[in-house]
Amino acid sequence: MCAAGRSSRRRAASRLRKTKMSDDKLLPLRQKIDAIDAQILDLLNQRARVAQEVGHVKAETNAPVFRPEREAQVLRRAADRNPGPLLGADIQTIFREVMSACRALEKRVVVAYLGPEGTFSEQAVYQQFGHAIEGLSCVSIDEVFRDAEAGTADFGVVPIENSSEGVINRTLDLLLQTTLTISGEVSIPVHHSLMTASGKMEGITRICAHSQALAQCNAWLNQNYPSIERQAVASNAEAARMAGEDQSVAAIAGEIAGQKYNLQTVNAHIQDDPHNRTRFAVIGRLRTAPSGRDQTSIVLSVPNKAGAVYNLLAPLARHGVSMTRFESRPARMGAWEYYFYVDLEGHEQDEKVAQALEELRQNAAFFKLLGSYPLGL
Amino acid sequence: MCAAGRSSRRRAASRLRKTKMSDDKLLPLRQKIDAIDAQILDLLNQRARVAQEVGHVKAETNAPVFRPEREAQVLRRAADRNPGPLLGADIQTIFREVMSACRALEKRVVVAYLGPEGTFSEQAVYQQFGHAIEGLSCVSIDEVFRDAEAGTADFGVVPIENSSEGVINRTLDLLLQTTLTISGEVSIPVHHSLMTASGKMEGITRICAHSQALAQCNAWLNQNYPSIERQAVASNAEAARMAGEDQSVAAIAGEIAGQKYNLQTVNAHIQDDPHNRTRFAVIGRLRTAPSGRDQTSIVLSVPNKAGAVYNLLAPLARHGVSMTRFESRPARMGAWEYYFYVDLEGHEQDEKVAQALEELRQNAAFFKLLGSYPLGL
The missing domain is CATH 3.30.70.260 (ACT domain)
Incomplete structure (x- = not known):
């Protein structure tokens, strides 16, 4: 271990020397960045103070804190006027957080969503509202609607259509009855994987998935497994369950479903459109x-x-x-x-x-x- | 429906009038915000151009694109110098995305993590690197290490300790052997729920969980269910599985585990410390x-x-x-x-x-x- 230890320390020392050299050249550039950051910091707080004035006006007239149309305009303007080199999408991510932080000074918006925490629904919440909010994880779509209707939450975020189940019937049913209105739409990229209990395709005679997922992987399946029968089932989760129990079945599903039924991935990201997305509706009392x-x-x-x-x-x-x-x-x-x-x-x-x-x-x-x-x- | 329709339209009209009034007062404030946003946009791109120069210097000396110590310093400085009214934590969220977007101009860092996508591990990745990166979802902790060692990924993010299983043995084992070093630590808030198959506590004689989770909910359990026996089991997931099969068992677990075994939540967020967190290690070839x-x-x-x-x-x-x-x-x-x-x-x-x-x-x-x-x- 001693010799190995010395040689590894020599390598580390050489690495540190290299880092040092580059640091000397980098210092003036970093000072420039620090100066710019100080200005950005100042402007962010200026913006926040004006946002607080906005808050006072809104409080007088009882106007809502979160105005989706206004935030959409700010994000579009930032991307439209962006001269680069930063990418428009990255600029929007930054401004979404800027607005979220400013809004939080007026009120930390409470957003109910279909839990559990740490899943795509929570990501959809952050994508619409930024991170400076309070998320409220609910066990059912019904509960999200109830919380938003009762005012426990300012907004709800519910799945409305995905490639695992097609349209989400419960959401559509509740939209029929609710007093809430849709105030926004969020979509999140989703990927399909081909999965089996063994992680191999030997002995597989059927590939099961929701019809929408089968359609979305059509070209890939034609190319890779043209002769294996495809069967549409109620949902990708159901396909995953079947594959977990039946060694002749492969499932197309997301990784979460695969993990639930102890499946192994044969191929990941097999959907034909790499930008395949799941849609969520933002619901609230706001028009x-x-x-x-x-x-x-x-x-x-x-x-x-x-x-x-x-x-x-x-x-x-x-x-x-x-x-x-x-x-x-x-x-x-x-x-x-x-x-x-x-x-x-x-x-x-x-x-x-x-x-x-x-x-x-x-x-x-x-x-x-x-x-x-x-x-x- | 007709009368109801009219009255709902009257309400909507009144709401729109109110919105209009408030908009007249808000217009000059919004113009101020738009002007500030234009300056921020300009500074962000100035910063990006300097970051590109940094990239050139780094390329000459073969220095790494992502420097955790530098990013930590930028975030700390932003929070330390922040005069308010914005919160330091919200400022850091914004600057994390700013650095992520600038870094992506040099290279979109590839980060392997323990999948599936859309779970806490992916959130930990974003919390360390911002959103302008490429995430690589892996099926095992071993695969994360392999991808980072082989250079398929620039970094890996692996759980190192959580309140559902205590320390993650596999991560500790692999850290012993790997040539990678830890270059950062991320923690994500986690919540425990008390769950049963029925969603009620009638007939429950045992509450099961990992010992760490039991300890973390100790005060709450003493207050609410002092007379029910507590049993430490291998993991919270194991407790959830038991509760799914045995009507006399309640589990303490996260909502994802509860959902997997079709449990209903009796009480959410029962851990004594509301800031309970799961720790992740960021691993890479970088010192x-x-x-x-x-x-x-x-x-x-x-x-x-x-x-x-x-x-x-x-x-x-x-x-x-x-x-x-x-x-x-x-x-x-x-x-x-x-x-x-x-x-x-x-x-x-x-x-x-x-x-x-x-x-x-x-x-x-x-x-x-x-x-x-x-x-x-």
Whole structure:
């Protein structure tokens, strides 16, 4: 050990010498950076003091502390005006934290989310609100809604659609009934892995996953396992459970589900689109003003007769409003067979959107505006 | 629906009027903020350009892109010089992202961590390196070490101690063998919940958890369930598994473990210290220079005879070096019965630490310096 110890100490000494040399050249540059940091620090606190004045005005008029449209504008402006070399996305991460810290001086916003802590939902919370907030981990989507409705939380963050289960039915059901509105949308990148109990593909005769995940990995599966049967099951978690019990089944799922059922990864990140994302809705008692680039979510229903849906949606085309998403789902109760969840470009206060919405409202048997909110960044 | 619709629209209109009033007063303040943001944006990019010059110098001398001691100094200075009103912790969150974004212009640091994605380990990565990095999720602690040793990753982040399992044996074992050094420490807040299969405490005769978790919830348990037997088990996850199978068992565990075994929360956040944390070690091929407030981790062993440990540690007392942590664990193999993991105040290059370390090295049958690194913020 003695000789090895000496040689390792010699290496360390040489490394330290090299570090020292570079430090002499770096010192003046670091002093420059320190001087810039001092100015940034000063400006951040100047900003915070103005934000406190904003807080006083808001308190007088009872206006909400968190204004999603305003924060979206600040983030867009920062990215648009950014001359570089910093990347726009990194600039937005910084400004999100700046706004979060300033906002926290007025009030530390409480955000309920579907727990547990330390999962994607919590990351979605930070992505919308920055880190200077108080997170409230809930055991169910129902509890998130209840906390936000009761005022225990200022906002809730719930999954609305992911590639493991498709749309999240419970969230859609609760959106139908709630008095809350959607005030924002967050998406988080998700990756799929091909997993089996053994970590190998020998003896595998079926690859199981939710249909959405199968579709998202289609090209990769065609290329790598074209001859293995694919089977759509209720969710990727269900596929993982099956793979844990049946040596002939491989599952496509996220790593958390794989870990739960003691699966080994055969291939990671197999989805065709590397930017595959899970969507979350931000819900609150707040109605969001226009930010300039917004989206409106509505849900509606019509009696089940031929052409009804087509006729229902005619006002959108007439007023030149683009539909960006359209989901239908069977109604559990009531007089209608389907609910249609529709996302539109624009804000409910934009004139053409307002007119189209008014006509939709008149024509539909059931109509509910879920919210207008800034488009995700 | 019609009357309700009208009244809800009236409320919405009143809300919008109020928002409008407040907006008139807010406009000049927002313009001030926008002007400050423009200056911040400019300074951030100035900083980035100087950081690029730093990158050129580093490239010439082959110096590492990420210097933990330098980043720790920047964060401490920002908090120390912060006049307010922003909180020091929030300022540090902002500056961490600023450094991360600037560093990414030189090189997007690759950090391997114990996956899955979307868990506490990933949060620990962001807490050390900011968000402008590339995370590499690994399936085992061994793989994190391998990736960092092989250079696939620039750094690794591994759990070293938590309140669910105490020290993480696998990490300690690998630290013994690795050529990597510890270049930082991160801690993440963790919460314990009392959980049962039913979500109620009726019929519960035992509360199970890892001994560390039981100790951390001691006061709360004494106050709330003084007469229920407590049983220490191998880990909180094991306790959760037992509670899932046995209606008479309650588990203390984190929510992720509870979810895995379909438990319901009876009480959340029951640990006595609300700032209870899990520790992670940052490991890399880099030897970290002094930051001014550092910690040194070593591991050593002595032959098993009376007074040996006491004698071994005498140099620390003699040179006035404080010991902040001392863990002993049985050796699996080799001539010694125990390894001692010791954390010291100060850096290996501090004179008194260097002298104490040299004496320890001479006296110990086995001695390894795991690393000197900035104290957690």
